[in-house]
Amino acid sequence: MYQIGNIYFITAIAVIGGGLFGFDISSMSAIIGTSQYKCYFNQGPRGRPFDDEDDDKCSGPRPSVQGGITAAMPGGSFVGALISGLLSDRLGRKRAIQTGAVIWCVGSIIVCAAQNIGMLVVGRFINGLSVGICSAQVPVYLSELAPPSKRGRLVGSQQWAITWGIMIMFYISFGCSYISGPSAFRVPWGLQMIPAIMLYVGLIFLPESPRWLARKDRWEECHAVLALVHGHGDPNSAWVLRELQDIKDMCEFERRNADVTYLELFKPNMINRTHIGIFTQIWSQLTGMNVMMYYITYVFGMAGLKGNVNLVSSSIQYVINVVMTIPALLYVDTWGRRPTLLVGAILMQTWLYANAGLMASYGHYAGPEGVNNTPEESWAISGPPSKAVIACTYLFVASYAPTWGPVSWIYPPELYPLRVRGKAVALATSANWIFNFALSYFVPPAFVNIQWKVYVLFAVFCTAMTIHVFFVFPETAGKTLEEVEDMFLNGVPAWKTRVSTRRVLEMEHGKVGSATDPEKSAAIDHYEHSPTRPT
Numbered sequence: 001m002y003q004i005g006n007i008y009f010i011t012a013i014a015v016i017g018g019g020l021f022g023f024d025i026s027s028m029s030a031i032i033g034t035s036q037y038k039c040y041f042n043q044g045p046r047g048r049p050f051d052d053e054d055d056d057k058c059s060g061p062r063p064s065v066q067g068g069i070t071a072a073m074p075g076g077s078f079v080g081a082l083i084s085g086l087l088s089d090r091l092g093r094k095r096a097i098q099t100g101a102v103i104w105c106v107g108s109i110i111v112c113a114a115q116n117i118g119m120l121v122v123g124r125f126i127n128g129l130s131v132g133i134c135s136a137q138v139p140v141y142l143s144e145l146a147p148p149s150k151r152g153r154l155v156g157s158q159q160w161a162i163t164w165g166i167m168i169m170f171y172i173s174f175g176c177s178y179i180s181g182p183s184a185f186r187v188p189w190g191l192q193m194i195p196a197i198m199l200y201v202g203l204i205f206l207p208e209s210p211r212w213l214a215r216k217d218r219w220e221e222c223h224a225v226l227a228l229v230h231g232h233g234d235p236n237s238a239w240v241l242r243e244l245q246d247i248k249d250m251c252e253f254e255r256r257n258a259d260v261t262y263l264e265l266f267k268p269n270m271i272n273r274t275h276i277g278i279f280t281q282i283w284s285q286l287t288g289m290n291v292m293m294y295y296i297t298y299v300f301g302m303a304g305l306k307g308n309v310n311l312v313s314s315s316i317q318y319v320i321n322v323v324m325t326i327p328a329l330l331y332v333d334t335w336g337r338r339p340t341l342l343v344g345a346i347l348m349q350t351w352l353y354a355n356a357g358l359m360a361s362y363g364h365y366a367g368p369e370g371v372n373n374t375p376e377e378s379w380a381i382s383g384p385p386s387k388a389v390i391a392c393t394y395l396f397v398a399s400y401a402p403t404w405g406p407v408s409w410i411y412p413p414e415l416y417p418l419r420v421r422g423k424a425v426a427l428a429t430s431a432n433w434i435f436n437f438a439l440s441y442f443v444p445p446a447f448v449n450i451q452w453k454v455y456v457l458f459a460v461f462c463t464a465m466t467i468h469v470f471f472v473f474p475e476t477a478g479k480t481l482e483e484v485e486d487m488f489l490n491g492v493p494a495w496k497t498r499v500s501t502r503r504v505l506e507m508e509h510g511k512v513g514s515a516t517d518p519e520k521s522a523a524i525d526h527y528e529h530s531p532t533r534p535t
Helices: 007-014 016-029 035-040 063-091 093-112 117-145 148-176 183-191 193-203 210-215 219-230 238-255 262-266 271-286 289-302 307-335 337-362 384-400 404-415 418-449 453-472 481-489 501-508 516-528
Strands: none
Touching: 007 016, 007 117, 007 148, 007 193, 016 063, 016 093, 016 117, 016 148, 016 193, 016 289, 035 183, 063 093, 063 117, 063 418, 093 117, 093 183, 093 193, 117 148, 117 210, 117 404, 117 418, 148 183, 148 307, 148 404, 183 193, 210 219, 210 238, 210 418, 219 238, 238 418, 238 481, 262 271, 262 418, 271 289, 271 404, 271 418, 271 453, 289 307, 289 384, 289 418, 307 337, 307 384, 307 404, 337 384, 337 404, 337 453, 404 418, 404 481, 418 453
């Protein structure tokens, strides 16, 4: 069968798996404020059947219930991410992602046909299983196929696909908001099956991960994939042969170790990497960005925006998210991972502290029914300060998009050796989803109970992550995955690591000899004599 060998086409198809997450975010954020949704799933006290108020004054689901509806998807994603490592190691990276695409279609059918809140929650949980599998294994698949000099750009494309999914689905949902009745939300919830079908079909024409093939002793296929993707079809390319030898050396080394279980991730020689990968994903949630994505209509409602003006203004942040992700795709391999994460955390905390100060100084409590009869919109602010809140929100998104957004997907797959990569990234991604679940559930009641202090909470998290990244997160840009392994085995302090993109570019073009073999030999020898090596 014909296989696509262009790494950019491969990436364009694979990252549709990330787009599914984006579709889910805005299929909820664009709909929760509409009267059609509020009245169909209304729990009172305002609107039919609780009183004779007009349809545009329905209260909708209670705040805690809305939190549960939203959190059902990341709850499913937590489970999906955990099982994705087992699926990926057994079936292969490609088939695991295809499995996720099938599950997404099943969940979307249930969501589209939802007759009550319980059915909606079940459908979103099943959708979450798909997102968990795809979000964990698409970065692994791309990191194992991509050349080192382009790995950040290609894996980071998953975040760009997420932003495109958010924006496209938001405008579809916005257009459908003009449809009367339940069709206003059923149509977009049904249309979100289309990208999953495209993903499944597109993957048929993509090669499997060469490193997964090597681990299964399918060396001829491994060599053929490396030649197709990295050698323009030439199996005797110097870079292809060098990379094949690196993979053989590492596989041979790993075979001398015990079979891999999740427990190995917590052994002394691996636990530091496990904690870095997990916290990369945890911190990306504790920036508060996904809260902004899910509940932006609440934030802008508190700033005095109503109806379609609120929806259009909310959509601007999705456009910013798409556009501002582009610089990271172009330059993240040049900038490096550490500086990008540090700058992003510093900028985000600046805008969050500013929003908290504006809300506290110029806002006031809006009463138990909130602004626009929405209890979650519990704090009202108007005039020039409200415009400043909106501006700071946009600047926050513009700071997240080129920094923590893509790097949180790029970084974890680079940290681990081949033998544990599938399970390790699955564990790290599951941490992302369990925190996404917690925050999705926590934020609506938090807006009701602690109002503007929600901004202070996330700002403090951004301050903490700045310190953590500086002292603990090493630089991986411009290094082969095997060289990253060497770096950890040799115990190089995080703040002493540097970007190596220029050197690896020269290696890819055959201008210098392999610089990895001597380091690898030393690292493996060190590891073999380490008292903490697996037995």
